[in-house]
């Protein structure tokens with residue numbers, strides 16, 4: 001990435017761009033058109049609102065955390081009439097309640113695959129089934145932490161727009177949003193009226209057909225993305241889809257190990273009923289501010305464990321296990337957590353208990 005000095009209107013960049021789009025198609029497991037935007041993931045979230053709606057359109061947002069609330073804010077910013085289906089932080093939606101929100105007038109449904117602010121996983125397959133019963137309703141999934149950590153069958157389930165970001169399971173720095181757009185969604189764009197310019201997806205599609213982007217792309221990040229996809233392909237012994245499945249299996253395994261380790265220390269999972277594979281959110285023990293837990297991780301172990309966002313700050317801490325994060329990282333973080341707990345709760349911790357539970361979970365996952 002550091003040495004990549006390619007001008008973007010060149011045959012070399014076009015070749016890289018074409019390869020990255022084809023690889024992303026395989027990575028996402030879709031036949032739909034794939035797009036990459038130079039922006040953080042939220043840029044493609046915004047595009048999925050501005051390109052697919054007109055002011056006054058009725059849309060449903062399923063929200064159970066900060067990223068769900070981002071959909072609400074975005075849809076309101078573009079003048080949509082927003083109906084929300086909610087679940088408390090740390091939980092996921094009751095399917096009956098989701099169905100009750102959907103009407104034939106619902107133009108779009110917006111949801112997260114995994115709500116990274118709470119560590120919950122939403123059941124996209126079932127939600128998609130409910131949405132697909134309505135012929136005029138599009139389903140848009142923010143899978144920014146879902147892609148590469150959880151199984152998502154874009155075409156079979158009928159996900160109209162899926163959104164990913166470069167800095168999550170694809171392991172490169174932030175700055176690229178990627179996704180796939182269904183034919184139904186392209187047709188919707190022929191009639192929608194919300195304003196858009198930089199994030200005009202039809203314009204990007206036309207440019208992509210000529211192996212170009214509408215504006216100057218972050219060329220070095222494309223080089224990084226190409227390398228990251230090669231790395232995933234290597235995980236699948238030369239097969240990118242198999243590599244993606246291995247990446248997901250690794251996240252699921254690290255998640256199962258982390259949950260077992262955390263619970264062995266008597267800590268409570270924040271999203272116990274539907275935990276994501278991308279990250280594990282843990283409730284801070286009574287009387288302990290999770291800010292102190294995150295600070296000890298950083299100061300003593302150089303480990304970045306995330307605090308809760310907004311009103312969850314101080315209440316929870318979040319351990320991510322995506323991309324190249326693996327068995328050894330998991331064991332290391334859980335061993336560090338034992339020290340952090342001993343110091344913050346001032347109670348005796350049985351050293352090795354979290355690590356042992358994680359090892360047992362590993363053995364079980366291996367079958």
Ligand SMILES: *Cc1c(COP(=O)(O)O)cnc(C)c1O
Pocket residue numbers: 040041042043067112114115116142143144145165174
């Ligand atoms: C990280 C994340 C985002 C934010 O994307 P940006 O790249 O910061 O714009 C959105 N949704 C989810 C679920 C995320 O995990």
